Amino acid sequence: MEILPLGVWLDLLGTFVFGISGALVAVRRGLDIFGIAVLSIAAGLAGGIIRDMILGATPPPAFEESRYLLTALAAGICVFFWHRVLERLNKPVMVLDALGLGVFAVSGCQKSLLFGLDPLPSILLGVLTAVGGGVARDLLVVEIPRVLRDEVYALAAMVGAVIVVAGAALDLSATWTAAIGVVAAFSIRVISVWRGWRAPRAPRS
Amino acid sequence: MEILPLGVWLDLLGTFVFGISGALVAVRRGLDIFGIAVLSIAAGLAGGIIRDMILGATPPPAFEESRYLLTALAAGICVFFWHRVLERLNKPVMVLDALGLGVFAVSGCQKSLLFGLDPLPSILLGVLTAVGGGVARDLLVVEIPRVLRDEVYALAAMVGAVIVVAGAALDLSATWTAAIGVVAAFSIRVISVWRGWRAPRAPRS
Amino acid sequence: MEILPLGVWLDLLGTFVFGISGALVAVRRGLDIFGIAVLSIAAGLAGGIIRDMILGATPPPAFEESRYLLTALAAGICVFFWHRVLERLNKPVMVLDALGLGVFAVSGCQKSLLFGLDPLPSILLGVLTAVGGGVARDLLVVEIPRVLRDEVYALAAMVGAVIVVAGAALDLSATWTAAIGVVAAFSIRVISVWRGWRAPRAPRS
Structure with a gap:
């Protein structure tokens, strides 16, 4: 069996959890099975595709190989059949979104x-x-994106990325740096929602 | 006269019909002539530009040559002058949209x-x-995209694409495969609206 | 000190003024400091990034070098501290937007x-x-973009671009052509708002 590099595993994991979050939004909006597939794919693949298009790494791996697409579709299928179980878990979209964010x-x-x-x-x-x-x-689905609505969302992602940059500058192990970055971003995001952390606003007159 | 390959003709036809659909949306929203031009161009060119950016085929033909842009603008001009005739036709945006979808x-x-x-x-x-x-x-125009609102929209496009892939795998004539794919996607889309086909939804509790 | 070419100065100026306009929209919507940063960066960098991705000039300068990002963030920081002063100026978002448009x-x-x-x-x-x-x-922020809502917006940008193309065809100085193009686009935009110019609409039945 082919040994996949760490970055690919991270991408596949992020694709799956964001795919779940996209599919759950589709179910809540009462969309049909194709709407679920569209939102799974959009939520799961858009971030990586934008990254690769900006880097000029075209065609993006998400299009060159089938595994990313199959992962996002698998997330949509899981939600289609088991969304009631998934929604009974507390704030599942938020937690999965936080994990995808870190990854x-x-x-x-x-x-x-x-x-x-x-x-x-x-x-x-x-x-x-x-x-x-x-x-x-x-x-x-014509909603203001969570990155603008929710507190401490972009910040959590930023902390994860800063840890990667710091780790690279200090020449630390990429695997450990990645793990710490994901955990840090995920924790900050989840704790911030749980504790109701708020970022400062511009002072109003 | 230059002989254009089939792909270019398909792209120009799709650009024109999507350009019409974009311009009709602009007229219904009461937008001015520049809003009509913006929506003609966006609807007519965005799909191909996204495809080319993802494939790394940059700059996309829609920018390298003037003919795509002129086609989209021609669609906008047609709508500007004859939109009352176009709207008297039954569900014209839907039918043109279906044709663009297949192409x-x-x-x-x-x-x-x-x-x-x-x-x-x-x-x-x-x-x-x-x-x-x-x-x-x-x-x-801040509407939920038709691909999420309407039944059997992404499915129709998918059938057209599957026919192309199957035709290529079976080594059939690209021209005939393309024609069958366009007709199939168009027919499925139009018939699905006409007969009110619905795709399955995730079961609600 | 490095001498920056004209195009870079124009890009940095446009990034700053669009960054201000993005941050002012964020403050009006009551977003926190990260929302302000997101909208500064989006408004300041999106136009240039889209241009570079379409041209295949990847990674775009806005990502390869830190100066664009720092410029957009500086705009956000200015707004965070001095937004009351900025808003007391008459229609500041519109005027800055017009300058960014021309640039x-x-x-x-x-x-x-x-x-x-x-x-x-x-x-x-x-x-x-x-x-x-x-x-x-x-x-x-889920608003219909100004390019569709406002009169004579795309037109103003188009006049600036036409002047550049005409200047290149006539082999005039790029610096002077650029200056005239920016002033023309800015003036047309500002005067059109001030005088309430309206573009023609498609005749309603």
Whole structure:
């Protein structure tokens, strides 16, 4: 069996959990099975595709190989059959979204560094990879994207990406750095929702 | 006179009919002549541009040559002057949209195979080419895209793309395969609206 | 100190003023500091990134170098601290938006010509560069983009781009052509709002 590199595993995991979150949004909106497939694919693949198009890594792996697409569709099929179980779990879209956020922030930032981008743009592209799927999902059902509605969303992705950049600068193990980045981004996001953390607003007159 | 390959004719036809659909949406929204031009161009060109950006075929033909742009603008001009005639036809946006859907599904899938993509991603990119223009048109006027609202929309595009992939696998004539794919996608879409076909929904509790 | 070419200065100026307009929209919507950063970056960078992705100039300069990102963030920070001063100015979002519109129309058209595009597609890509940031900003807060709502918006950008194409065809100085293009697009936009110019609509029955 082919040994997949870490980045591919991260991408597939992120694709699956974002795919679930997209499909759950589709079910809540009462969309049919094709609407579920569209939102699974959009939420699962959009972040990585945007990253690859910006890096000039075309065609993106999500199109060159079937495994990403099958992963997103598998997420949609799981939701189609078991969405009542999934929704009984507490805030499942939020938690899966947080996991996808961390995974894609790390994988997007790692790939950007690999393509020779500077640290700061690598962080931005990590964040964009992380929020891209959710933005596509929310715009398709004409909602203000979560990245703008929710507190401490872009920040969580940013922390994950900063950890990757710091790890690369300090020459640490990419695997450990990735794991710490994902855990950090996920934890910050989940805890911030749980504790109701709020980011500062511009002072009103 | 230059002999254009089949793919170019399909793209130009799809650009024109989607351009008409975009312009009709603009007229219904009471937009001015520039809004009509923007929606003609967005609806007519977005699908192909997204396809070419994903394939790395940049700059996309829609930008390298003037003919695509002129085609979309011609669609906008036709609507500006004759929109009352066009709207008196029954459900004209739906029918033109269905034709554009079939044409772009086929051309998008053919071009993806040409660029060496696997069959499954080629089908996805065909569907994305087909729905991209309509998504751009609907998002610009802040409506939920038709691909999510309407039954059997993505499915129709998918059937067209599957026929192209099957034809290529069986080594059939590309021209005939394309024609059958367009007719199949168009027919499924139009008949599904006419007969009120519905796709299955996830069972509610 | 490094001497930056004209195109880079135009891009940085456009990034800053569109960044301000994005951040002001975020403050009006009551978004937190990360929402402000997201809208500054989206409004400031989206037009140029779309242009570069279409031209195949990847990774776009906005990602390869940190200066674009820092410029957009600086715009967000300015708004965070001084938005009350900025809003007391008359119609500040509109005026800054008009300046960004002119600057990006010119820089987008110049870069397209440099990449060997035909005059007509170069004008379109100039307009797309000019309106892209505003479209991203407005879609993210789920508003119909200004390019569709406001009169004479795409037209103003188009005039700026046409002046660039005409100047290149007549072999005039790129610097002077750029300056005239920016001033023309900006003036047409501002005067059209001030005087309430309206573009023709399709005749209703």
